[in-house]
Amino acid sequence: MPAALELATALQQELVDIRRDLHQHPEIAWEEVRTSGKVADYCERLGLSVQRHAAKTGVIAVLNPGKPGPVLALRADMDALPIQEENAGPCVSANPGKGHLCGHDAHTAMLLGTAKLLAQRQEQIPFPVRFIFQPAEEVTGGGAELLVKEGHLTGIAEIIGLHVNPMLPVGCLGVRAGPFMASMDRFSIDIEGVGGHGAMPHLTHDPVLAAAEIIMALQSIVSRRVDPLDPAVVSVCQVDAGSAFNVIPPRARLQGTARSLSRPVRDRLPKWIEEIAAGVAAAHGQKTRVEYVYGTPVLVNPAEHVEKISRAFRALGGSVVDTRPTMGGEDFACYLEKIPGCFAFLGAGDGTPLTAQCFHHPRFSIDERALPWGVALFLQFVCERAGISL
Numbered sequence: 001m002p003a004a005l006e007l008a009t010a011l012q013q014e015l016v017d018i019r020r021d022l023h024q025h026p027e028i029a030w031e032e033v034r035t036s037g038k039v040a041d042y043c044e045r046l047g048l049s050v051q052r053h054a055a056k057t058g059v060i061a062v063l064n065p066g067k068p069g070p071v072l073a074l075r076a077d078m079d080a081l082p083i084q085e086e087n088a089g090p091c092v093s094a095n096p097g098k099g100h101l102c103g104h105d106a107h108t109a110m111l112l113g114t115a116k117l118l119a120q121r122q123e124q125i126p127f128p129v130r131f132i133f134q135p136a137e138e139v140t141g142g143g144a145e146l147l148v149k150e151g152h153l154t155g156i157a158e159i160i161g162l163h164v165n166p167m168l169p170v171g172c173l174g175v176r177a178g179p180f181m182a183s184m185d186r187f188s189i190d191i192e193g194v195g196g197h198g199a200m201p202h203l204t205h206d207p208v209l210a211a212a213e214i215i216m217a218l219q220s221i222v223s224r225r226v227d228p229l230d231p232a233v234v235s236v237c238q239v240d241a242g243s244a245f246n247v248i249p250p251r252a253r254l255q256g257t258a259r260s261l262s263r264p265v266r267d268r269l270p271k272w273i274e275e276i277a278a279g280v281a282a283a284h285g286q287k288t289r290v291e292y293v294y295g296t297p298v299l300v301n302p303a304e305h306v307e308k309i310s311r312a313f314r315a316l317g318g319s320v321v322d323t324r325p326t327m328g329g330e331d332f333a334c335y336l337e338k339i340p341g342c343f344a345f346l347g348a349g350d351g352t353p354l355t356a357q358c359f360h361h362p363r364f365s366i367d368e369r370a371l372p373w374g375v376a377l378f379l380q381f382v383c384e385r386a387g388i389s390l
């Protein structure tokens, strides 16, 4: 077994214990107080230089802070989701309505394990390694954006992040150069009509009918405006109108998400949404107000860094697959807008066929044998960069 994987595998039990402890005590975005406390304490015990409360509830820990740069950064996100876990067993969420159902507990455990193994080799590593324990990945305007604003990327030459993925088997890394994850924006459309009695629609300007037509018409953005070779999503996910079965309400509100894998498409989505909403509403004698909020940008992996991380993973005996991009978003994109690096999916499937029980599902789960693979990859990557053998 390659040395990095052997060292990481020896940590398996500790990694599992950390991950399960976090899993049982999930904290959602901006509330990662217990989690970040545990992380900071652990890093201090390793002798790292630790900054608590980075981006409110995040932790930055640095190995070799006094050595000259360039800095290598490794990132884990720590937040859970406001979803009730439906898994069974002794290690499920003890916090009602909250659950680690995207695997960020695993990310945190893997980065702590990596910090431990690197701290033992501190003298051999000639550059600083910055461990970014990021809060609030799951919300718009989240932890990555705030860490960037607070200046925590200063001096970093390269940043690496992993996300566990149960759709890939353990021992497999899914990654691709170029656009890899989608931009993730939100929009709302307020439709202003004239309400009245449900029996006398001719005396109203029914915003529910206008809303229904707007929902349908918005689908023409992807089918008729965006180049068929450019991926895009426009989904209306929330519809609010009315308070009684026999009253036509005066207004309606639609909310949704707009995604793309390229900047030019993304830049045009707000205009198209506005145009269609206003045009359809006007046909019904009504007005609309569209709010479009830019969220996470497109995550783009530079080819050179994909090559490096792939080489490191193959050195562990793992397999690397060229993974299709996803229309899911990830705020690691905020880092890659500023500095080079790579974001990849770490196989965490147990070999059972793919089900819908994936990210953000109440029964999301991972195979914990993935944990040492993540640690070994980080370790191998750092050692290759430092030119040291284990």
Ligand code: NI
Pocket (backbone or CB within 6 Å): 102, 103, 104, 137, 163
């Ligand atoms: Ni996630």
